[in-house]
Amino acid sequence: MHVTFSPGELVFQEEVRAFFRDEYPEDMRQKRDKGMELDPDDQIRWQQLLYKKGWAGINWPVEYGGTGWTPVQKYIYATEEANANAPLVIPFGLSMVGPVIYTFGSEEQKQRFLPDILASKVWWCQGYSEPGSGSDLASLKTRADLVGDHFVVSGTKTWTTLGQHADWIFCLVRTNTDVARRQEGISFMLIDMKSPGVSVKPIILLDGVHEVNEIHFENVEVPVENLVGEEGKGWTYGKVLLQHERANIAGVARSRYRLRRLRNQVKSSVRGAAPLSGDKNFMRRLAAVEVELKALEYTELRTLAAVSSGKAPGPESSILKVKGTEIQQAIDMLYVQAAGYYALPYVPDQYRPDFADQYIGEEAETQSSLRYFNYRKASIYGGSNEIQKNIIAKHVLGL
Amino acid sequence: MDFSLNEVQEMLADSIEKFIDNEYPFDARQTYAASESGFSADVWKTFAELGWTTVPFSEDDGGFNGDQVDVMVMMQRFGRGLLVEPFLANIVLAGGILKRVGSAAQKQQWLQGIMSGELQATLAFTEPQARYDIANIATTATADGADWVLNGQKGLVFNGGTSDLIIVPARTSGKQDAESGITLFAVPADTAGMSINAYHTVDGLRAAELTLNDVRVSRDAVLGGKDEGFVALDETIDDATLAICAEAVGIMQVLKDKTVEYSKNRSQFGVPIGSFQALQHRMVDMLTVCEQAQSLLLWATMTVAEGGAEAKRAVSSIKYLVGTSGQTLGEEAVQLHGGMGVTWDLDVAHYFKRLTAISQLFGNADWHLDKLAA
Structure with missing residues (x-):
């Protein structure tokens, strides 16, 4: 029993780190760190950089231009991607329809659609x-x-x-x-x-x-x-796709990044107030979410280890979506609480690149409530969490 | 990355599971729990014969060279079987101190007997006023010539009534809650001035209040350095915390399985109650807690075994989870069993009681959450 990476995996980790350090555009990094959304052109530019590197089709088999990475390599990649605060790839082409086409599509469909999906041209x-x-x-x-x-x-x-x-x-x-x-x-x-x-x-x-x-x-x-x-047969194909979607939306690496960032953030004084790290109730809430996330991280690793050794993922994999989204939403609420009054100003314009007026709040504080509101969707999409529980009750518990 | 058991752990797990399946049914457990000593001397002999009592001790000491991961493998299974035998008191607590700071002579004198099953030992890890702070020690040890004289009170000494040896932390200098100034003493239970008031605990186990009244021991009784007992005490309690968390996770898995099974068989309104969505989702939550706890237990135990900087966080994290969502899981298991769940006859109630006891031990959830929040 061990959780260390192999020498080959460590070399890979270095390569991924170097890529995000050297190739992830500085202007996007700054936008993201200030809480700004990327516009579609930025998003495509980034995905085409990944394509150039050969890392667009993370889950794709090599024969269709994918990376052919092992589950551990995908885990390493997701961790480094989150640590760089790089944007997630828009999933609809690369993670959803692409795999359906290369799995179930005709030869003609593969040739017609897959290259453009991989290159983010469509x-x-x-x-x-x-x-x-x-x-x-x-x-x-x-x-x-x-x-x-x-x-x-x-x-x-x-x-x-x-x-x-x-x-x-x-x-x-x-x-x-x-x-x-x-x-x-x-x-x-x-x-x-x-x-x-x-x-x-x-x-x-x-x-x-x-x-x-x-x-x-x-x-x-x-x-x-x-x-x-x-x-x-569309239902069968669609289910394959949804299973894929569910595994991806646990978002463990992202949540870890956001919690670590919040831990650092609360150590500093904002507007001369005492640092929030002195607020015991807040810190207890934060710590409780950290515990849940650490557990989920190892739940995900257990799934990866099973898949890597050629076994089917066990019941632990079924809880990833529900628990993952609950944790994301709990973190969203922690950011709102950290912002206090400054969760209230509704100033979306100041997160646009051309904004020139007086900025309200610090460190994207006013973005916290908007993010919290927006991500109520997380427990609804991809099959609502209640539907997930129905599925687990039936297929895992045999009820 | 590998979460599978190694060959030796596989064998250990297998032999414990077989033993529980074949020789430790629930009614036997109840008989042992109700007996004079509170456990089965025969079963303890079997523990020793199978080598289970030697697992976390070094080969030099005559042990199996196991670490916290091996103990986790064992304790999780002891939890599933709801065993009452004093593995925690003898092997994890008393053994944990002796292996860390015992001299060769002291190990010869005490540890050999613990491993062979011929000697019962325990650790008096807390005092009535200390709550969860293991450094809060008012019991004093005063030098008198070549001897030490101990006075004070210890609470909740596991298996204190049946122990031949009680390891007693006492204050030899410093303030009452200072980490330095604690000295560990190996005190035979029959030493003059030792007054042991044994009782049952709510989980079917045994403990005792211990009063030390001018208890005189020789300098050979000192384990490790004078005033330097805290580190060994602290590390041992961390090991014990992990061990009972492994036991708790085993209990939680049994409670989840029994509840799911019961809901498939129990009919009301003409259908199995497991067909009700209100109950299905609660059982899915129980499964989720089990998987999360299993994951965190693996992380915590490996982290402590590897001795990293995160070891303390790891221990507090798993104890917090066991004490919060683990405790809730126990309540749910009782609730979903309906009236049967609150009867003495049903094993579920006894698993639940042990889980509840574990929640209170070595720092409850609030105590550990405060450490994590700091």
Whole structure:
């Protein structure tokens, strides 16, 4: 029993550290450290730097241009990425539709789509949820009817993150309504957002940010060659993708970075006040979250160790999403509490690069409540935490 | 990175599991707990014959050269079996002091007997006024010629009523709560002036209040250096804290498993109660606590075994988790068993009581959270 890295893994860790030190653009680093969001151009610039380095397809097999990294290497990478406070890669292309295409897609689809996904030349978004289909995803109603050599798609998708920038959308659509189980008759389809009949309506979230959208399809013609895999098997493909999404959203490395930063931050005086580190109640809350996070870190490592040695991950892996998001949200609240009154000013403009007025608060304090509000989504997306518990109750506890 | 047990640990785990499955059913445990001594002398003999009593001692001392990880492997399984035998008092506490600061002669005199199972020993680690501060020692030891004379009171001496040897920390200099000025004494329980008031504890185990009234021992009884006992005491209590946390995690896993099993078999309103979502989610929470506690236990134990700067944080972290979400898990197990959960007959209640006792030992959750918050 040991938790040390092998010599080869230590060399890799050095390489990753050097990359983030030398290649991560300084202007992005400064923006991120000041609590500013990156605009889409920054995001693409960063992802293309990763592509140049050969690190775009972290989970992809080597034959499709991926890294072929071991689980431990991926863990090391995620840790260094978080420590650099570098942005996460937008997952819809590289982490979601890419793996579905190389696993279930045709040779032609692989050649057509994978290179551009890997190179971040095409922006993808996700069309799963519908206004009437949230946790009960299998009730989805968007229809795709085969007419000659194309499908005609009609319906509405919602919560489509960053869909306003997207070139393409991958969707679960109903191609057959005459089925015994609702999970049958659902297909996985790729749709060009420029197709006639596609419209995008913004949804503003509680923090005032345009992050998600409702996407309407009105008799949109989609060529049959955009169907991925077999017709009616979309539910199976979609589940593979969701499992992937769930593992990624534990966010252990990010949470560790944010807690460490907060521990340092509270040692200093803000506006002449006594350092928050003297507040016993606050420090107890902080310490309690640190304990939970340390436990989750080792839960994740246990999963990695199992997978690395060729075993299936055990029940410990199933709790990563629920616990991971609970911890993220607890940390968000700690930042709000640390900011005190200065969690209140609603001044989103000051986190824009062109802001020239008087800055309010210190060290992105006023961003804390907006982040807290925004990340209430974490326990809702990717299958709400209650749905996760249903799944664990059924598949792990056998209830 | 590797969380698997090595070959030796695998064997150790396997032999303990077999022993519990074949020879330590719950009703036997209850019989041993209710017996005169509070444990089975035969079972303790088996512990010694199988070498379990030698695990954390060096080969030079005649031991197995094990470390905290090996003890964790054992204690977690002892927890699952809810064993009442005095492994903590003899091996982790008294043995922990002797192996650290005992001279060759003292080890020969005491440790050999502990390992062979012929001698019962314990450590008087706390005093009535000390709460969780192990440095708070009012018991005094005064030099008198070649002897030392001890006076004072010790509380909750595990297995004090059946111990042949009690290791007594006493103040030889300094203020009452100073870390320096503590000296450790090996005191035979039958020494004149030792008054031992033994009792049952709520978890089915035994302890005693000890009064020392002009207890006279020779200078050979001093373990380690005069005034320098704190380090060994502190390290030993850290080991003991990890050990009972491993025991607690074993107990938590049993409680979770028994609860899930019960919910599949117990029918109400014509269906198994495990089909109710309100209960399913609570059992998922119990699973989550078990997995988190297992993970943290592994980290904490490996960290202490490797002796890093984080060792103290590691001990406090796992004890805090056991004392908070672990304790809640125990309450949930009782709750989900309904009326049966609050009966003496059902094993669940006894696992729960031991878990509750562990929460109070060697610093409760608040005590350790304050250390982590500092």
